[in-house]
Amino acid sequence: MTTPCTAALTESRENRLAGMAGRCHSLAVTMTSGYSVPVSLPDGLALREARPSDLDQIGALLSERGEPDDAIDHRLVVTDPDAGLSACAVVVDGERVVSTATLLDEEVCIGGVRLPAGQVELVATESEYEGRGLVRALMHWAHERSAARGHLVQAMIGIPYFYRLFGYEYAIDIPQVLNVNAVPPGDGTATLRAARPSDIPSMAALQASAQSGFDVTMPHSEACWRWLLDHESSNLWVLEQADTVIATARTTPPGEEMLLAEAAARDEAAARDLLSGVAALASGDDPLRIVHRAGTVTGNAWQEFIDHEPRGNAEQYYIRIPDAAALLDRLRPLLWQRLTAAGIDRTGRDIVISTFGAHYRIPVLANGLGEVVTGGPIQSPGAVKGAGVAPDHLAALLFGPHGIEGLTRIRPDVYSADEELFQVLFPPLTADVLSYYLPY
Numbered sequence: 231m232t233t234p235c236t237a238a239l240t241e242s243r244e245n246r247l248a249g250m251a252g253r254c255h256s257l258a259v260t261m262t263s264g265y266s267v268p269v270s271l272p273d274g275l276a277l278r279e280a281r282p283s284d285l286d287q288i289g290a291l292l293s294e295r296g297e298p299d300d301a302i303d304h305r306l307v308v309t310d311p312d313a314g315l316s317a318c319a320v321v322v323d324g325e326r327v328v329s330t331a332t333l334l335d336e337e338v339c340i341g342g343v344r345l346p347a348g349q350v351e352l353v354a355t356e357s358e359y360e361g362r363g364l365v366r367a368l369m370h371w372a373h374e375r376s377a378a379r380g381h382l383v384q385a386m387i388g389i390p391y392f393y394r395l396f397g398y399e400y401a402i403d404i405p406q407v408l409n410v411n412a413v414p415p416g417d418g419t420a421t422l423r424a425a426r427p428s429d430i431p432s433m434a435a436l437q438a439s440a441q442s443g444f445d446v447t448m449p450h451s452e453a454c455w456r457w458l459l460d461h462e463s464s465n466l467w468v469l470e471q472a473d474t475v476i477a478t479a480r481t482t483p484p485g486e487e488m489l490l491a492e493a494a495a496r497d498e499a500a501a502r503d504l505l506s507g508v509a510a511l512a513s514g515d516d517p518l519r520i521v522h523r524a525g526t527v528t529g530n531a532w533q534e535f536i537d538h539e540p541r542g543n544a545e546q547y548y549i550r551i552p553d554a555a556a557l558l559d560r561l562r563p564l565l566w567q568r569l570t571a572a573g574i575d576r577t578g579r580d581i582v583i584s585t586f587g588a589h590y591r592i593p594v595l596a597n598g599l600g601e602v603v604t605g606g607p608i609q610s611p612g613a614v615k616g617a618g619v620a621p622d623h624l625a626a627l628l629f630g631p632h633g634i635e636g637l638t639r640i641r642p643d644v645y646s647a648d649e650e651l652f653q654v655l656f657p658p659l660t661a662d663v664l665s666y667y668l669p670y
C-alpha cells in the first residue's frame with residue numbers, strides 16, 4: 231500500500247526529473263499548451279512528441295511489449311483529428327524509439343458533474359532500456375499535458391501496482407466476468423449485425439441509458455467510438471428490429487473464450503435476443519462470458535442465464551487526483567445537493583477535510599458551498615469536527631464503492647468526527663466505466 235510518505239517521494243522524484251531536464255537540456259525546449267517538450271534525459275536520450283516518421287517504430291515496440299493489436303490502436307489514435315500525434319510522446323535514442331506513452335481525453339461523470347479526465351494508454355519501453363526512468367519521465371509528460379488540457383482526474387487500467395508509483399490509486403471496481411450457463415431462445419424478429427459508423431448515435435444513446443442508473447460513469451468519447459469500430463481486438467454489434475437499433479454490445483472476436491461486454495438494450499426482450507445472438511457467434515467448448523452490468527436492463531434480463539459465482543481476482547480502475555482542491559471545488563454542486571437532499575444544515579460552518587499534510591475548508595453558506603480554501607497540515611481534524619482522509623484514499627472516497635463509512639472500517643487513516651455530515655457527503659457509489667481497452 232502506498233503511504234502518504236511514498237506519495238511525497240514520488241512527487242519529489244517527478245520534480246527532480248523535471249529539474250534535471252531543465253538543467254541539462256541541449257535541445258530547444260518548446261512550450262506546447264503549457265508543458266515543455268522536448269526534454270533531455272540522461273545518456274543522450276530525449277523525450278519529445280511523436281512524429282509521423284516514428285509510427286512504425288512505436289507500433290513495433292507496442293506490439294512486441296504488449297498486444298499485437300496495440301500498433302493498430304495506436305495508429306487509430308494518433309491519426310484521429312480529436313487526438314493526433316501530440317497525444318503521444320516518445321523517448322528516443324538518436325532516431326530509435328525506445329519508450330512511448332499516449333494520453334487520451336476522457337470524461338468522468340459523477341452526480342451530474344462532468345469532470346474532464348485523462349487516460350494514459352499504450353505504454354511500453356524497449357527491454358534493454360527498462361529501469362532507467364523512461365516511463366517515469368513519460369508519465370510526467372502525460373500529467374503535464376493532462377493538466378494543460380484541464381483534466382481534473384486521470385483514470386486508467388494498468389498493470390498491477392506500477393501506476394501507484396505515479397500517484398494513481400485503485401478506486402473503482404471493475405465488474406465481475408460471469409459465465410453464461412443457459413442461452414435464451416431468440417424470438418427471430420431481430421437481427422444481430424456488425425455496427426457501422428451510422429450506428430454510433432444509437433449505440434451512444436443505449437449506453438447513456440444503461441449508465442443512467444450509476445453514480446459514477448465514464449462514457450466512450452466520440453473519438454473512441456470511431457476507434458472501436460475500426461480496430462480489431464474487439465467488435466461492436468447492434469441488434470436491429472424494423473430498422474431500429476434495440477440493443478448493442480462489444481465482444482472479443484467471435485470464437486473460443488468469447489467475452490460479451492458493454493451490453494445495453496432497450497428492454498428485457500431485446501436483452502435476451504442480444505444474448506442468444508451473441509452466443510450463436512461463440513464457438514468451442516468454453517462458455518460465453520459476460521461482463522455483468524448490475525441493475526441495467528441486460529443485467530436484469532440475464533439473471534437466470536448466468537452463473538453468479540464470481541471468477542478471478544479483484545480488479546479496479548486506477549484514479550489519480552492531481553489537485554484535490556480543484557477537484558473538490560468542481561464537486562461543490564454535488565456535495566451541496568447531497569447535503570440538501572439529506573436535510574442537513576450546517577450553515578455558517580466549514581466542512582473540513584484533512585489529508586493530514588494539507589486540509590481543504592469548504593464554507594457552508596445559506597444557498598450553497600463557498601470556494602474551497604486550502605490550508606496546511608491538520609493532524610487531528612476531529613478537533614474541528616472535520617474528516618481525515620489520507621491522500622492515497624481520496625480517490626476511493628470520492629469515486630469508490632465503500633463511502634466514508636466503509637473506508638473508516640478498513641483504513642486507520644480515514645475517519646470523521648461528524649459522521650452524520652460526512653456519511654451524507656461521501657456515500658458508497660456505484661460505477662460503470664467504458665474504456666478503449668476491455669479490462670479482461
Ligand SMILES: CC(C)(COP(=O)(O)OP(=O)(O)OC[C@H]1O[C@@H](n2cnc3c(N)ncnc32)[C@H](O)[C@@H]1OP(=O)(O)O)[C@@H](O)C(=O)NCCC(=O)NCCS
Binds near residue numbers: 354360362366389395
Ligand atoms: C512496465 C514498463 C512500462 C516499465 O517501463 P520502464 O521505462 O522500465 O519504467 P521506469 O524505469 O520509468 O520505472 C519507473 C519506476 O517503476 C519501477 N518499475 C518498473 N517496472 C515495474 C513493474 N513492472 N512493476 C513495479 N514497478 C516497476 C522502477 O523500478 C522505477 O522505480 P523507481 O523510480 O522507484 O526507481 C516496461 O517494463 C514495459 O514496457 N513492460 C511491458 C509492457 C507493459 O507492461 N506496459 C504497461 C501496460 S499498462
